[in-house]
Amino acid sequence: MQPTDPSDRAPLLELIERGALSPEQIPAALELTGLYPDRLRWRHFIEQLLLWLGALALVFSLLFFIAYNWDNLGRFAKFAMVEVFVAASVAGYCKWQRHPVLGKLSLCMASIGLGILLALFGQTYQTGADPWQLFFNWALLILPWTLLARFPSLWIVWLVLLNLSAILYFKTFRNTFSFLFHSDLALIWILFFFNAIALACWEVLAKTLAWLRTAWATRIIAVAAGVAATCLAFYGIFERDANVIIHFAAWLVYVAALLGYYRYQRPDLFMLAGACLSVIAVVIALMTDNLFSTLDDGSGLLLIALTIIGLSTAAAMWLRKVHKELDL
Template sequence: MDDIRLVLYRWVGRHGLDANQHAQLLREAGLGQEPAGLQQRLIQGLAVLAAALAAFGLLMWLAANWDDLGRFGRFALLQGLVLLLALAAWLLPRLRAALGLALFLVLGGLFAYFGQTYQTGADPWQLFALWAALGLPLGLALRSDVLLAPWVLVLMAAIALWWQAEAPSIRLFNSHLPAQIRGLQLLHWALLAVPLAFLGRPLRRWTGAGIWSWRLALLLAVGQLSVSALLLLFGGDETVLFSLALLLLAGATFGLARPAHIEIFGLSVLALALNVLLLAGLGRWLLEDHRVEPIASFALLTLVGAGLLSLSVKGLLAAARRQRESEQKLGAAA
């Protein structure tokens, strides 16, 4: 819409149109009207926000009256809310996504209270994994990013907590890294790919996932992979695994840069991660054993960082241009 508006402004200036003609031109182009579906989307957004705040408020009210309710009262209240929200989501199709989100949040509160009450000894990641597993059928039934995006957050939290529990020895500047950590690290990265594949384009006809839940999964996966790669580089001297992380990010960048699968948001996230890891690897090599004087090293890192940023921006602009040209060709063909 911004490109069309700029073209119209140039047209007005070129032909010397007055204010009335300018306003008529904007009306004919549809720029002076409310975007189609804005009111409906605004109502849906407010309903989702209200459901999330209501569920959070109920959990906070339960916490505030913790001593007055008793164990049976707490369980009865949480389980009753789960049943009530499930029934309401079934009976009210227009509010199904918002009520499903509230149900998912209350379900998490129920699991948290169960773990706190009975002290099962389970690790935190197991509770998050159970929450994600039991919330998945609800997400598949609703087929909406309103629920699938929070589900991604819970699942990625479970993966991160599992990695923290299974590989606590990876710390910065710790050169003694157990050999079994390598296998766990590969498993960690494989688990990060699961939600990306599940919410990806090939399965969307079955999952009902939208682009934003996939983008959130990509952001969290790239973040976890990048942090673990940095810890391996500076905490365990694992240059092989660090190089593998770079290759994985480069492969994902190549996949999203193909003309049929251009995704600017994903490419931006991957470009940022690649820049950070490349600069970290170069900095480790330069500063290790004082191969280069510190001042010269920092100057070189600054120049390389500026060059990588310039190349990233240039590549993203080229990808955006190819995407726009592809969309224009599809529109002309239609």
């Protein structure tokens, strides 16, 4: 089922809000304008859904089969099963590389199968490698396939693997950057810079590469960077020994860039709503830190609750205004 351009819905929604269409006429209007999915679009959606679910079922069935029969299978049988699966997936890409879905799906299956192979190797031979090395090597090995596939889903998998690698690395070597930051703070900075740079590169490349123009992928990266930026602001608020200016500067720059770009350059209500949520969270954190240190009764909680209601209402009104102005 192909997504409908949000701008196509705006005229019809305006007619409904003005009462130009009666409730009985709305279904017919949806069908005439093509906004209501017909049988062919539903069939296409179900075919794609079943195709992806079937591919994921094959991958995880291989993983669970090996795990369940671990003691009954020899090491060569285990490796042979996974290697044949990866080879078959690569062969599927070679056969269906011109197909809009099957070729990319085959490379996704091969990439996940390669991760299973790395985990199997580490578990069988007990190499003593740290967990972060598994995910980092996994990301490194599937990078050529990721470049070849030109598929946003596989790029998101690659970015997730690198994020996991960084998190697990700092759990293993907590004092790597102790001369600059506290270990947990260094991890937040790394995740913030990495995901913010990834988001900026994605948006720049999407202007020339049409296959990168998928809203859900950029939103996932923006959420990851936004969570890290908000955590930096929280750290500057609640940690007395923190450099408040640096932490707030990083958060403000990210939020301002998010609001500016996705309001005027490429409007996206999801991004704007995420920025508003981050602002509300930081304001409430500031109030919590200051009020609880000065007020001993419940008046502070009441003031915080009223502030949350007020800020949420103001954000909703502003987003609704933007929605109407831009016909999103």
